[in-house]
Amino acid sequence: MTISKKQLTFLIWAIAFALFIAMPYLVSDSRLKILGKCLSLGIVALGIDLSWGFTGLLSLGQGIFFSLGGYAIAMYLQLNSLKEGIPEFFGLYGVRQLPFFWEPFKSPIFTLIAIWLIPGLVAGLIGYLVFRNRIKGVYFSILTQAALLVFFNFFNGQQKLINGTNGLPTPNTILFGTMVGDPIMQKYFYYISGILVIFFYLFCKWLVSKRFGSILIGIRDDEPRIRFSGYNPVLFKTIIFAFAGCLAGISGALFTVQADLISPQYMRVPFSIEMVIWVAVGGRGTLLGAVLGAFFIRLGESFIQGLIPGGWIFIQGSLFILVVTVLPEGVIGWINNGGFRNLLTKFGFKRFVATYPSLEANKNREI
Numbered sequence: 001m002t003i004s005k006k007q008l009t010f011l012i013w014a015i016a017f018a019l020f021i022a023m024p025y026l027v028s029d030s031r032l033k034i035l036g037k038c039l040s041l042g043i044v045a046l047g048i049d050l051s052w053g054f055t056g057l058l059s060l061g062q063g064i065f066f067s068l069g070g071y072a073i074a075m076y077l078q079l080n081s082l083k084e085g086i087p088e089f090f091g092l093y094g095v096r097q098l099p100f101f102w103e104p105f106k107s108p109i110f111t112l113i114a115i116w117l118i119p120g121l122v123a124g125l126i127g128y129l130v131f132r133n134r135i136k137g138v139y140f141s142i143l144t145q146a147a148l149l150v151f152f153n154f155f156n157g158q159q160k161l162i163n164g165t166n167g168l169p170t171p172n173t174i175l176f177g178t179m180v181g182d183p184i185m186q187k188y189f190y191y192i193s194g195i196l197v198i199f200f201y202l203f204c205k206w207l208v209s210k211r212f213g214s215i216l217i218g219i220r221d222d223e224p225r226i227r228f229s230g231y232n233p234v235l236f237k238t239i240i241f242a243f244a245g246c247l248a249g250i251s252g253a254l255f256t257v258q259a260d261l262i263s264p265q266y267m268r269v270p271f272s273i274e275m276v277i278w279v280a281v282g283g284r285g286t287l288l289g290a291v292l293g294a295f296f297i298r299l300g301e302s303f304i305q306g307l308i309p310g311g312w313i314f315i316q317g318s319l320f321i322l323v324v325t326v327l328p329e330g331v332i333g334w335i336n337n338g339g340f341r342n343l344l345t346k347f348g349f350k351r352f353v354a355t356y357p358s359l360e361a362n363k364n365r366e367i
Contacts, residue, residue, distance in 0.1 A: 047244030053284035056220030061144035065119035069249030070262030123245025167263025283330025
């Protein structure tokens with residue numbers, strides 16, 4: 001009996017969904033937190049894939065927007081844990097009154113809006129100032145990295161306002177009627193992370209399937225032609241970069257409540273470059289590759305760091321070299337172009353190959 005590609009794809013997704021539902025009952029609470037954090041990082045990877053894979057905007061500063069979302073939720077939890085007064089770290093630096101810009105974060109509704117709106121606005125402003133001057137390519141990447149360094153130095157040095165280099169921990173306070181550190185709440189965070197990853201993946205998939213997505217690809221491949229066709233590339237690039245910032249903020253907030261801390265270390269250059277590696281390894285321009293790359297690479301890092309402290313940086317570098325030299329389209333791109341099929345044929349699994357046709361073969365058969 002042979003199975004079609006649609007049946008095989010459905011089977012794989014069904015198994016993945018069943019594992020997602022059952023995982024909280026199969027692993028320990030500490031392992032579940034790791035899985036939840038890995039899932040949350042898939043959201044920021046989707047934003048990077050939209051801006052880089054589809055629009056050609058390689059940002060090396062997504063750590064800015066990721067951290068802004070994390071700081072927003074962390075300060076809300078800090079303020080929510082108090083019956084009166086201000087968070088303890090303020091007193092260490094002689095601050096006696098809550099800074100005015102933190103006052104709105106006492107509201108849960110404001111915070112839920114701020115974790116995506118503030119990063120999105122900052123990303124939109126940076127993007128507009130850059131794109132209106134027609135800066136692109138490597139110069140755009142350098143500018144985003146420069147902006148990242150500016151934000152890192154600012155946040156790292158503001159002890160009185162945001163606890164500087166120490167960052168903001170997330171206290172074990174009540175959120176939606178349950179203590180944040182409670183294992184039940186961690187299960188909720190895990191499921192919320194997974195559901196949002198699926199939701200934003202489907203939304204991004206829908207977005208790029210429309211004319212909007214075709215324009216993004218056109219900007220990536222031939223921007224002057226898009227401008228000549230009557231579209232304004234500045235507007236489209238600003239929108240997609242702002243949306244990527246929104247996704248990064250949501251990802252940062254979900255990551256923070258599961259990591260128990262947000263600090264300027266997430267605005268360091270290596271972390272933002274690591275985000276790009278997730279997308280490159282998974283397959284840029286595929287969306288699914290971005291999510292899988294972020295999840296499995298970060299998961300592998302968690303396990304390998306426990307076994308070989310300091311060894312992950314060499315593995316990460318090797319992965320990037322592998323992608324650049326052997327798999328320029330990433331793992332998912334390689335599979336879509338028949339790489340998996342060719343590999344099975346090479347090792348003698350010709351009978352299975354008949355049930356797993358390449359993407360091009362499917363296209364030809366449909367025509």
